[in-house]
Each structure stands twice: as structure tokens, then as C-alpha cells.
Amino acid sequence: MPVEAARLVNPKKSEDMGEGSRVIRKKKCKRTMTVVAPPPPQPSRPKVPTLLQKLYLACRAVFKGPETIPCPADVQLLCRILDDMKPEDVGLSSKTQSLISENVIEGKPRVTSSTIYHCENFSLCMFFLPATAVIPLHNHPGMTVFNKLLLGKMHIKAYDWVDPSGLDGSTTASMRLARLKVDSIFTAPCDTSVLYPTWGGNIHAVRAETPCAFLDVLGPPYSKKDGRDGSYYKDLPYTAFSNGTKEVVEDEVANYGWLEEIEMPEESEMDYIPYLGPQIMEASR
Template structure:
């Protein structure tokens, strides 16, 4: 899918490098389509805009950076028994494996996040103004146990009790995730979708 397919262009003022945004830039989003099975949304991140570390419980997500450049960090959970054995005491921390920690520049491949693999817990930080298309299935639903949770990540070597935990795998990195309240910078503004209309057809 290309930006033009949803009515976007790098020539729009929002995506101009010289665009100036306030110190705490606010993310906006538009919903293209939503049903019981999936939702189709675009997130607009101004330069330095952040979508904090969050999860997608029981969901599969197709994520496509349409325009711009952003840093993406993502994790997947490690077996809870491993976390417990390493901490050796009750804790709100849980061990996760780092799946991505790099900069993406459009055009690039679509990322696919599965319920337990692919970087289901992720964070976006815009380097330039960005547009990200997400297809989320099934969509978030508190009633169905698919509420969004937010996390703060800690260096793997920082726990337990300042000691270096002994879990070593070649070319693998880990972090401790702590569930937190919704961060202030996670608030988003919804805007109307003005791109090409979605036409439903019967099979």
C-alpha cells in the first residue's frame, strides 16, 4: 500500500521538514474502517512525537510506515517462569525479549506483530513527521479482554538487586518491563478521514 492509496502525499504541509511543532507534540489518528473483526487506522506523528510502549493482547497487527522516518522499539514476552526464577522474589517486573530497536525509513516493508511473537509490545518515536497505517485484528475491546496496557522498560542488567542476571543467548537482548498507568503523552486526537472512501461489498 502507498500513501496515495489513503489520500496522503509527502508534499502535504504536515510532512514538510520545516514544519514546526510545540515541545510536546501530540499524535493524531484517523479511523478509515472498523468492524468486529478488524480496524484500519492511520497514526500521524509530528517530529519527536511518541506513541509509548504498549501491547496488543491477543491481536495481530499489520503495521506500515507510509511516510517519514521513525525509531521503533519492540518486545515479546519471555516465559513467566523464567522471569520468576531470575528475580527470585515477587515483582511487578516481567522479562521480555527485544525484537527491534532501530530506525525505519519509508518506503519499507510491512511489519507483522502476532499475539506472542513479532514484537507485540512496541513504541514509536518520530524522527521526522510520520504516517503509520495499522490493520489491527481483532480491534481493541475492554469488554473482550483486549484493553491496551502501557509499559516502562528497564535495562536487563539492572535487575535483580543490581546484579547481572544470568540469561545469555547469542545475538539476543532482553529488558524488564514494568506496567504503568497511561502516560500523559499517550493521549491522541481523532481527526476525520478524508481519503478515498471504503466500499463494502458482499461475497
């Protein structure tokens, strides 16, 4: 009888699994988990203030009360900010001029105003004028005014009193002599204009050559309580009263006029709309 070749098996396994069984070993699957650390928090960038916010903060620093007349450095500060301002900085768009043109009632153009900010020391106001609209000749008693044309083209005619006190003989029974300071057309964008309580064109009139919009900074603002109510005037050429008490050199006659105070003209009435542009974040006092 042939002898079968011996097979090497695990005796114990042979007993459990039977003769001739194969051993199957299962490999264990190792699972690894990678933990990703969250990125470190990034430092928050400080929010850059808008030009309008910068203007507000500068006005707070410059205008300290009713008697404030900005020094040259403060005037330059405000002018730098205003010179950089564009229509979009106060919420105006490319369609604004066409919307301004629509504000005509019974064939008469109506001026519209909007107050951005107002306090006892200063105010920020916008004015919208359809073509041919007029803001009549008026004054800004005790006020410094910064004017920034944002859109369009306008004509400005401005005077200063020859003698602010009216004691040098430049006054008749109902009129005062004034020297012409500005008689020009301005087109946006242009530099900021500045007028002071007693000079720089404090008494002025505005006429819109095209639909236009401008921003005024008034420091301090109008106030009936504090005697800053303002007056309106009609201007007449110097030659209309050539026998006036103040003599003017012949070559300079065109630079002078007589101003007569009048009641508030009808065209000085304005419509008002709320301001809907970028907002000012008021700083704590």
C-alpha cells in the first residue's frame, strides 16, 4: 500500500476544522482620522470711513460754536475733503440730473433741499435746481459757508458790503453799497467755494444753467433764535444812484451795486425731501 505524503497542519486546527481544511487569516483594516485644525482668526480690518463721515468729523472739530470762524488750516482741511467728494458720496447717481429736471410745477422750476445733518454748530445740506431755477440774492449772517458743486452748471453772483457796519457813508435811506465779488459760471467738478461772515461773497444768488446739485456746509446754520435768520435783496447798478455818498473810481463802477432789502421772494420757496444717501455715524460728544 503506497504511503501518502504527510501534510503539515496545525493539529489543533485540524481537530476544529477537519482534515484538509485551509487556514484563512483576515487582515485587520486600520482606519486613521486626520483632524484639521481651524485656521487662526484673522485680525479684523478697521472700516475705512466714508468721505461724508470724514467731512462730518472734520466739521465737529472745526465748528465749536456760533462765533467760530475757521482758521486757514481748518479751511484747507474742509476744502480738501469737499474737493474729493463726488455725487455718489452723497447718494447721487447718473440719473439724478434727469430727476432734478422733472421738478417743474406749472411751468416754474422748483428748488429742492435735503438736510444730511444738522446741529447747533453746523449743518450739511444739499440743494437740487432744475435748469433756470433761482435761489434769490440772500445773505448768511455770522456764518461761514463751504459750497461744493456736485452736478451740473450754475451761475453765482456774490457781493460783500463795502462797509459791514454801514457807517462809512455807503448807505442811502433804503440801500447799502456792495462790491461785486463773484459773477461767474461754475461747472462740476470744480473747487470748493468759501464765503465768510463779512467777506468772500457772503451775499449771493444762484441760477442753474443746467440741472445741478450742490452741497453746502454752514457753520453755524441759520437760526432765528440766535439772530441768523437771513435777508433777501434786490441789486441795482451803482449808476442808478450815481449821486450816492460814496465816490467810486470810474473804471470800478461795474464792480459795485446797491442792495435793497426786500421781502422773501416767491422763488425762494423750496420743496423738501428726506436724505436717503450714505449715513453718518454720530460720534459721542
